[in-house]
Amino acid sequence: MTASQDTAVRKGSQxxxxxxxxxxxxxxxxxxxxxxGDFKPLHRFNPIxxxxxxxxxxxxxxxxxTKPRPFEGLTLLDIGCGGGLLCEPFSRLGFAVTGIDIAERxxxxxxxxxxxxxxxxxxxxxxxxxxxxxxLTFDAVxxxxxxxxxxxxxxxxxxxGALCKPGGAVAGATMNRTVKSLALAKVGAxxxxxxxxxxxxxxxxxxxxxxxxxxxxxxxLDVTDLAGMTFNPLTGEWRQTKDxxxxxxxxxxxAG
Amino acid sequence: MPTAPSSSTTPTPxxxxxxxxxxxxxxxxxxxxxxxxxxxVAVIDGTDPKALLAADYDGRCSAIALxxxxxxxxxxxxxxxxxxxQPILDIRVADGDSPLFLHYWQEDAGxxxxxxxxxxxLRKAILKMLPALPSATLLAPARLATLDRSVDGVTAxxxxxxxxxxxxxxxxxxxxxxxxxxxxxxxxxxxxGQTAIVLTVEHELPHEGCAVEHFLPAGPFAILxxxxxxxxxxWTEKDHLVKGILDLPDDIFQAELEKRFGDFLGWVKPxxxxxxxxxxxxxxDRYVDTRLALVGDAAHGMHPVAGQGMNYGLxxxxxxxxxLVNAHRLGMDLGTSTLLTDYQAxxxxxxxxMLGITDVIVRLFSNDIKPVxxxxxLGIAAVDKMTPxxxxxxxxxxxxxxxxxxxxxxxxxxx
Numbered sequence: 001m002t003a004s005q006d007t008a009v010r011k012g013s014q015x016x017x018x019x020x021x022x023x024x025x026x027x028x029x030x031x032x033x034x035x036x037g038d039f040k041p042l043h044r045f046n047p048i049x050x051x052x053x054x055x056x057x058x059x060x061x062x063x064x065x066t067k068p069r070p071f072e073g074l075t076l077l078d079i080g081c082g083g084g085l086l087c088e089p090f091s092r093l094g095f096a097v098t099g100i101d102i103a104e105r106x107x108x109x110x111x112x113x114x115x116x117x118x119x120x121x122x123x124x125x126x127x128x129x130x131x132x133x134x135x136l137t138f139d140a141v142x143x144x145x146x147x148x149x150x151x152x153x154x155x156x157x158x159x160x161g162a163l164c165k166p167g168g169a170v171a172g173a174t175m176n177r178t179v180k181s182l183a184l185a186k187v188g189a190x191x192x193x194x195x196x197x198x199x200x201x202x203x204x205x206x207x208x209x210x211x212x213x214x215x216x217x218x219x220x221l222d223v224t225d226l227a228g229m230t231f232n233p234l235t236g237e238w239r240q241t242k243d244x245x246x247x248x249x250x251x252x253x254x255a256g
Numbered sequence: 257m258p259t260a261p262s263s264s265t266t267p268t269p270x271x272x273x274x275x276x277x278x279x280x281x282x283x284x285x286x287x288x289x290x291x292x293x294x295x296x297v298a299v300i301d302g303t304d305p306k307a308l309l310a311a312d313y314d315g316r317c318s319a320i321a322l323x324x325x326x327x328x329x330x331x332x333x334x335x336x337x338x339x340x341x342q343p344i345l346d347i348r349v350a351d352g353d354s355p356l357f358l359h360y361w362q363e364d365a366g367x368x369x370x371x372x373x374x375x376x377x378l379r380k381a382i383l384k385m386l387p388a389l390p391s392a393t394l395l396a397p398a399r400l401a402t403l404d405r406s407v408d409g410v411t412a413x414x415x416x417x418x419x420x421x422x423x424x425x426x427x428x429x430x431x432x433x434x435x436x437x438x439x440x441x442x443x444x445x446x447x448x449g450q451t452a453i454v455l456t457v458e459h460e461l462p463h464e465g466c467a468v469e470h471f472l473p474a475g476p477f478a479i480l481x482x483x484x485x486x487x488x489x490x491w492t493e494k495d496h497l498v499k500g501i502l503d504l505p506d507d508i509f510q511a512e513l514e515k516r517f518g519d520f521l522g523w524v525k526p527x528x529x530x531x532x533x534x535x536x537x538x539x540x541d542r543y544v545d546t547r548l549a550l551v552g553d554a555a556h557g558m559h560p561v562a563g564q565g566m567n568y569g570l571x572x573x574x575x576x577x578x579x580l581v582n583a584h585r586l587g588m589d590l591g592t593s594t595l596l597t598d599y600q601a602x603x604x605x606x607x608x609x610m611l612g613i614t615d616v617i618v619r620l621f622s623n624d625i626k627p628v629x630x631x632x633x634l635g636i637a638a639v640d641k642m643t644p645x646x647x648x649x650x651x652x653x654x655x656x657x658x659x660x661x662x663x664x665x666x667x668x669x670x671x
Contacts (some may be wrong), residue, residue, distance in 0.1 A: 030407060035594045041596065050586045065585055066671075068294035068391070089587030116408045117589065118271065118421075 028105060032083030041189070041196065042085055045238040048229055050089050052240060053171045056251040057140055057226055060169045069094030077138040077163055078129055080146035084110035084121065091119045091165065092242035095140065098122040101133065128159035137165040144173040144249075148205050153215055161219025167256030170221055173229075173249040177206040179245045179254055184231075209244055213252075221252035269419035270393065272298040273590050274580065275412055275469040276426045277400055277435050280551030281318075281375060283428030283571035284382035289331045289577040291392035293671055295584050298420050300412070301396040305383050309376065316454055316531065317480060317488040319344065319467070321370045326668035329376070336384060337377040342481045343368035368566070369525055372467070372480050372488065375566075391432030395420075403438050405547045409591065423593035424547050426576065431538060433554035441550065442541040447534075451498040452474045453491040454531040456482065457513070460522025462572035464489055475535075477516050486527070491516065495534065502530050539564075543600040551576060558606045573633075574663035575602050581671045 003193060035043040063070040071094035077086050081099030083106060091097045091114075099121055101107050107125045114121045124131075141164045143156075150156040164170050175185045182203050190198045207215075213223040227240050229247040274290055276283045279301035287299045295403065301308075320328070320341070328334040345368055356590040386394050399415040403425065412420045427435035436443065470477040475492025482488050491513075493501060510525065517524050538557045543550045554570030576599050583595050664671055 037593055047583075047586050047588070050588075054586065066294070068296075088589070092587035093585075118409070186344075 001014070021198045025105070025108040025112040026116075028109040029083060029116070032085070032109055033113055039083070039085070042082075044236070045229055045231075045247075046085055046089075048240050049173060051088065052227055052249050053086075053090075053142065053144075054093065056171065057169060060253060061139070071095045073139075074139040075137075076140040076142065077131070079141065079143045079160065080149070081110055081123065082106050084123070086115055086142060086144060087115060087121050087123075088117060088119055089237065090142075091121050096122075098124065100124050100126040100128070102127055123141070128156065128163060132159050132162045136163065137168075138163055139165055139168045141170045143170075144171070145175075146196065147172060147174045147207060147212065147215075148201060153207065153211075154218065157212075157219045158217035159219075161221050161254070162223065164254045166254055168254050170216065170252045170254070171249065172212060172216070172252070174212060175201070175206045175247055176245055177208050178245050181206060182248050207211065208247055209250065212250055215249065216252045221254050223250055223252045225251035237256070269411070269421045270298055271420045271458070272296045273327070273584065274298070274424055274426060275300070275410055275420055275422035275570050276428055277412075278427065278429035278433075279382070279386075279394060279396060280428065280430065281382070281566060282573060283426075284386065285328065285331060285333060286287065286426060286551060286571065286573045287392055287394075288333060288382060288385050288389065288426060289665070290329075290580060291386070293387040293577070293581040293584070294391055295580060295590070296391050297394045297625045298395060298422065299386070300398045300400060300414065300420075301394070302399055304397045304412075305394070308379055309383065316375050316483065316533070317369050317372055317456075318375055318566040319480060320373055320570075321567045322368065323662075323666040324567045324574075325371055327570050327574045327665045328381075330665050330668055330670060333378065333381040333385060336381040337373060340377040340483060340650055341371040341373040342483045342667060343465055344370045344372060344467050345479065347467045347469070349469045354433045368465070372482055374482070374488075384398050398433060403435065405439075405545070407546070409465060410547050423589055424549070424580075424596070427550045428549065428552050430553045431536075431557045433550065435552050436540060436550055437549065439545045439548055441539050441545060444541070445536050445538040447536050448475070450492050450535045451495050452503060452533045452535055453489075453498060454533060455489050455491075455495060455528050455529070456486055456488050457489055457517070457524050458527050459524045460485070461520075463521060472516065479517065479521075485521075487521075489513075489517075492535065498532055502532055542603060544593075544596040545594075546593075549576060549596050549598070552611070555603070559587060571606065571663075571666065572599075572603055574665040575599055578667060578671060 020032055031037050032039055034040075057063070057161040058065045058070060061074060069092075071090070074095050076090050076097050076192070078090070078094035078097065078099045081087050081101045084099060087110065089099045099107075099110055100123075101110070102125070107123045110121070111123045116122070141160055143160055147156060149151060155235055160170055160172075175181050185201065185203075185206075190196050190200055209226055213226075216223055225243060227249050228244040229238055229249065230241040230243050231238050231247075273296040276287050276297060276299045279287065279299040283299060285300070287297050291297045325334060328337075347369060354379050386392050395414070395418070398418070400412055401415045402413045404411045405425065410422045410425045412422070412425065414420070425435065427439075429435055462485055463479075465481050467481055468479040470479075472492075474494055474497070476490065478490040479491065480488045480490070501509070504512065506526075509530075513526065514524060536557060540550050540555045543555050549571045554564075555572065556568060579595050579599055580590055583590055583592070588595070
């Protein structure tokens with residue numbers, strides 16, 4: 001709390017409007033980052049997503065995850081960064097991280113939280129196409145739980161491919177278009193468990209792994225790994241599994 | 257890393273992942289365990305490291321259960337102290353002068369059941385390792401003045417004005433934990449009216465690695481084997497008698513000692529000073545708070561009758577090290593509340609169970625009511641005959657009972 005006040009005071013010379021914005025972002029950051037709060041489901045499966053990406057990135061780039069900051073010297077772009085739930089961990093693991101989102105409040109929230117956490121992350125209000133136009137490329141590109149929300153999947157994945165350096169790698173996650181995913185991820189999560197606001201997802205936009213892979217191949221990437229994420233309602237825990245019928249993750253590399 | 261006397265040239269705070277308050281056996285082992293896995297740690301301790309190693313600072317010995325020896329071994333602290341320890345090959349439990357024995361042989365256990373070590377040996381190993389670890393900073397002597405814990409992090413200010421920022425603070429500052437009281441975490445304390453007199457004795461005959469626990473009416477009298485022909489004594493007496501015993505002239509003290517010790521190891525004579533430690537059982541209302549976890553005696557203190565106080569501290573160390581190292585490798589904020597509640601969930605039940613077991617043993621054995629005395633004598637003999645129950649007791653003492661999840665360090669596995 002004192003940190004956000006300090007920030008507001010320090011930046012107060014730029015006007016009171018900004019100070020009130022900061023208060024708002026600070027409150028939203030607290031909400032995003034409360035593991036027992038509104039984003040609890042995301043916090044629950046976040047370690048599984050991070051472990052999947054970390055292990056495959058480490059294998060791809062020849063890094064040792066038992067060493068501190070194993071990805072030092074590499075750049076990472078997180079598309080659809082939200083409150084920074086992936087950017088911050090990957091920043092601590094040594095990547096120079098850029099996070100982009102099309103929601104201004106997410107960028108404000110994520111920037112606020114990173115500053116309070118003492119992390120240096122480059123957050124930008126941008127779409128992938130904007131960075132492609134700037135000619136930017138990254139060693140690692142993440143698109144986790146984003147592709148199901150975009151208007152033009154082909155354009156989106158082509159941009160993902162263009163943003164990945166030759167010799168780099170891409171990780172993606174989304175939900176499969178199966179009857180089970182309709183029942184669990186859409187009806188279950190939004191209507192029964194109320195994990196997510198109703199209308200968060202449009203089931204018809206979910207991608208089958210074959211479609212996702214095809215899109216990535218079209219973008220010049222080779223899909224090397226596919227894994228499922230399964231929720232165990234008894235333990236309340238997520239696990240990485242071979243079952244890709246609901247939530248799944250992909251890993252792809254770009255020839256050097 | 258060394259004792260850095262307030263060099264006044266450090267206006268910028270020291271930024272670390274973890275702040276450990278208390279660099280004793282538990283805090284020091286935890287610091288080594290975390291730092292060896294690349295977690296940045298600052299340890300603050302009120303005592304000058306030189307004083308910690310003095311012979312009269314802590315005359316106690318600890319029984320280190322097998323599983324906890326594995327923790328020390330995996331952390332790398334066992335190797336430098338191994339030579340100074342004595343394997344426990346045989347445990348004999350006797351009720352007063354009753355001939356009925358509960359007997360544990362190493363043949364039953366498939367090897368030593370644990371080790372006896374002077375606390376000083378572990379302290380020495382810790383103070384040798386810590387300065388050599390690039391991820392660890394030891395600030396001692398140093399006193400904590402203020403501690404601010406918020407959603408954004410932990411800020412500690414020392415009495416000399418130095419500032420430390422961390423993601424989480426681990427309170428390893430013992431039974432009278434300053435951090436615990438700053439956090440307003442309540443503690444339940446139960447006195448036994450007993451004080452332990454601790455001293456080292458030399459004896460004529462070799463003990464052959466046998467630990468003896470006599471349950472005398474005043475409380476347990478334990479003879480614990482140390483290297484050579486020496487043993488460590490834990491002699492429990494009613495509180496009001498202890499001062500008198502400590503002040504006894506040598507010849508009378510000797511006579512009182514012989515009365516209890518017996519002559520099974522030939523002649524016996526005290527070496528070094530007599531120490532006294534009041535025995536209380538205590539249990540913190542909760543182990544965690546915002547960016548805070550209590551570890552070891554700060555969370556739970558038990559009667560040393562079963563020799564488990566330090567072992568349970570090392571179990572805490574094994575669990576929280578695994579949780580924090582895994583989280584660190586995932587780039588997580590180490591103060592995340594779910595990590596801390598996981599730790600509490602994994603430790604509180606186990607600690608309560610041991611507190612309960614030791615409490616029952618003490619209450620059962622520290623009295624002279626005839627039916628109780630008879631029942632327990634029969635009980636000891638009965639347990640000795642009932643192999644599965646005996647095995648359970650033994651495994652529990654060795655720390656090898658499987659209470660759900662066994663942390664990797666307790667299995668001697670690397671993280």
